[in-house]
Amino acid sequence: MATSNADSAVSAQSTQQEAPPATVAGPFAGAWESCDGAVSPDECSRYLLIQHGDRICGTWSYFATGKGYEGRLGARAISETKAQRTQVCGRPGSEADTECAAGWQKIDKPLQLCDGKLSDMAGADGPCFADYKRVPVPQDELSALEAEPWLKACLTAEQ
Incomplete structure (x- = not known):
């Protein structure tokens, strides 16, 4: 049994080491929300940003003309x-012209x-x-975003 418990402890430790780091660590990182003009909380505009060094990557969403729009972004601090x-990429609208399945659209816009x-x-x-006001980030939502392959690639991009 001692070997089994030791193996379990080593396995748990390996899993912890392989987990993505908590990268909500820069000034831009976290969840941001703007509900000006929103009829319900589902219509608020949102950013969920992860920052690693000077790279900022994450998701955006907004509601306009009765439709929801969402996508991804990459930025440099x-x-x-x-x-x-x-x-940027996402459902074509005022933020993006390129669907994420088709790749990234180059933009030059501030944060x-x-x-x-x-x-x-x-x-x-x-x-x-x-x-956009800073709002609490549900840990499961943050962990899911951090695990996305596109996010990992975005955070290491040289652009």
């Missing part, structure tokens, strides 16, 4: 408060943090219009 989205909120648009004279 420029500073503690500014990042540039460099790639910015101001007053503890996230902005995904640039102001004409540089002011930050941040309307």
Whole structure:
């Protein structure tokens, strides 16, 4: 029995070492939500972002004209408060023209943090219009995103 318990302990330790690291560690990382104009919580716009060094990758979603839109994004942090989205994919709409099954669409759009909120648009004279508030992330949702092969590839991309 001692060997069996030892084997189980080694197996459990190996599993822990192979698990993806908790990468919700940068200023942009986490869940962000904007419910301005939403009739129900399902209509809120959301970002779920993972940050590893200066790479930021994750998912986005929004609701418009009675339809839900969602997709993926890749970005690079420029500073503690500014990042540039460099790639996106998802249901074609205002955020993306390219379905994720077809690959990434190159973009050049900002992400910015101001007053503890996230902005995904640039102001004409540089002011930050941040309307995404940080919200708690369910651990199972975060773990599922971290396990996605596309996310791992995105976080190691050289773009």
